[in-house]
Amino acid sequence: MKQAEDYSHRFRLAYGMAALAVGALAAGWAIVFAFMQAWSLVVMDGAVVMVAFISFVLAHRHQFSAALLFSQASFFIITIVFCLLFDVPSAAAPRVSHLFLLVLALLGYINYRRENSGLQLGIVGLCLAAFVIFTSTNAVLPFAEPIADHFRLYGSWLNTIIAVIMLCGGVYVMQREFARDLDQAREIKAALTNREFELFYQPQVNETGRLTGAEALLRWKRPGGTYTSPADFIPIAEQAGLMPRIGGWVLTQACKTLAAWQQEEATRGLKLAVNVSVDQFMEADFVDAVLNRIRTLEINPTLLKLELTESMMATDVDAIVGKMRALRAAGITISLDDFGTGYSSLSHLRQLPIHEIKIDRSFVQDAPGNKRNRLLLKSIFDIANMLELSVVAEGIETQEQLLLLKSFGCTAFQGFHFGRPLPLAEFQAQWTTDTSSPLAETA
Incomplete structure (x- = not known):
């Protein structure tokens, strides 16, 4: 269907732009952390930039499913490591980076609806399980390098706002997909009748x-x-x-x-x-x-x-x-x-x-x-x-x-x-x- 092809093209384009936006945001944070000489955080943000770039290239080459799986698996690992090493909760500033696990789970479910994949469903389950663990506990590694509370307090506001915006975007995409499927189902029913x-x-x-x-x-x-x-x-x-x-x-x-x-x-x-x-x-x-x-x-x-x-x-x-x-x-x-x-x-x-x-x-x-x-x-x-x-x-x-x-x-x-x-x-x-x-x- 021409309508479905146009929608798929728009979806790939939106995903590619989102990947570039995430990469640009991570690059900005890397510059900030470089001035602070927090080199471990610079490496983490560099990894985010690399994942975003590879995902953009895969989507641009029409390897959309591969781009989604790669970005979800990579960002899942990066988020887990960041929560355990750097975003350590304290009385002054809560942990918020794990909110991005909900974004990854939602993205995974959207892709699962496109292509029923056991691997895709597994990533969704891992994201939700990790979110529950980080929400319910103060899990941290013994060799963690916590970010200073005053900086984390500022970051907690920014990251929460970004995570909520991304969740809203994901819900909007899901709503559009459901509406598209309903429209196409109506067309098919009409085709039988006509x-x-x-x-x-x-x-x-x-x-x-x-x-x-x-x-x-x-x-x-x-x-x-x-x-x-x-x-x-x-x-x-x-x-x-x-x-x-x-x-x-x-x-x-x-x-x-x-x-x-x-x-x-x-x-x-x-x-x-x-x-x-x-x-x-x-x-x-x-x-x-x-x-x-x-x-x-x-x-x-x-x-x-x-x-x-x-x-x-x-x-x-x-x-x-x-x-x-x-x-x-x-x-x-x-x-x-x-x-x-x-x-x-x-x-x-x-x-x-x-x-x-x-x-x-x-x-x-x-x-x-x-x-x-x-x-x-x-x-x-x-x-x-x-x-x-x-x-x-x-x-x-x-x-x-x-x-x-x-x-x-x-x-x-x-x-x-x-x-x-x-x-x-x-x-x-x-x-x-x-x-x-x-x-x-x-x-």
């Missing part, structure tokens, strides 16, 4: 290049005629709990396409793969909903393929396996998507009632020039053969990648090398005009 979603179809071919099926991929056609990628709106839809509704629409449209294909000689045997989100799959009536669509539209269930991600393994495995077995018993193909990037283990592979695994594009793209990736790919095919699982390789963009995968015994392929996702009419016009020979000459 029928702005559309399915594109990307071909899946065999080793001869003949079309064997397709994957249905969701696109959002905006009123101006431009398309929005799922990567730009699916995360918001997941947070808003809209994936079961969106997924239900996708499944219905895909089943209607399959029903239409069954009526034509050129498309009668084509399989259609549909992605299913965790939230949609875990709906209590998901299996019944799938089977009802199959019965209503009189679809051959063996031509429907449901692609499930490995992230499902982080939830209720027993419930997932039970639903998979029910779907498999009905004749539906179960595929484990993005294999190698999630939670699956050999134990899970042995336990799951799946028909195939779909190798993630990250393994395919670097394989020709990366020995380790080639060995991993070969191992995946060996394991799949032992478990009697089919393998689909996606993300194929070059002839070199295709030949390598064929040498490993791969017989099912998907990627730009064969064709990009297309609207249904264009897909059928390009791929189903000739049934007497392979439909793709690139293989």
Whole structure:
């Protein structure tokens, strides 16, 4: 979304300016402490300047998540050291530097909402725990070098004001993020109502290049005629709990396409793969909903393929396996998507009632020039053969990648090398005009 991109750009710009402001403030204090010949404090402020500069450079290079993690971890350590060595509380002046730990925790939570990271959440927890300790105790190191009380008294006012201003800024940013997410969630709901979603179809071919099926991929056609990628709106839809509704629409449209294909000689045997989100799959009536669509539209269930991600393994495995077995018993193909990037283990592979695994594009793209990736790919095919699982390789963009995968015994392929996702009419016009020979000459 253009609006989301503009917001992200403004957020990065604001973060970069904040990093420069912190660096400038620390540089000013370093000059003051240098006049006082407090060289330990000069070194501390020098470290702050260095962290601020590196964070600014990372943000400027669009490595925003790295900049946030680096600055939070670094400032956490610097704040802890400063509290233990220099900001020693006394009857005349309280300790206030630990207030910046709340700022770091808030910044960490904002970033955690952007990218769910265990490391990010750990930093938030450490900041809050350290804040509680410094608030409740007079923790100090035995070799501390306390700043003079008269100077700390002045600094306590200034640091408290700065910390409060930064907290207010963080709360404002959070409010803007919540408002942005709510606006985008409303847009997505309106898109469902206004029928702005559309399915594109990307071909899946065999080793001869003949079309064997397709994957249905969701696109959002905006009123101006431009398309929005799922990567730009699916995360918001997941947070808003809209994936079961969106997924239900996708499944219905895909089943209607399959029903239409069954009526034509050129498309009668084509399989259609549909992605299913965790939230949609875990709906209590998901299996019944799938089977009802199959019965209503009189679809051959063996031509429907449901692609499930490995992230499902982080939830209720027993419930997932039970639903998979029910779907498999009905004749539906179960595929484990993005294999190698999630939670699956050999134990899970042995336990799951799946028909195939779909190798993630990250393994395919670097394989020709990366020995380790080639060995991993070969191992995946060996394991799949032992478990009697089919393998689909996606993300194929070059002839070199295709030949390598064929040498490993791969017989099912998907990627730009064969064709990009297309609207249904264009897909059928390009791929189903000739049934007497392979439909793709690139293989």
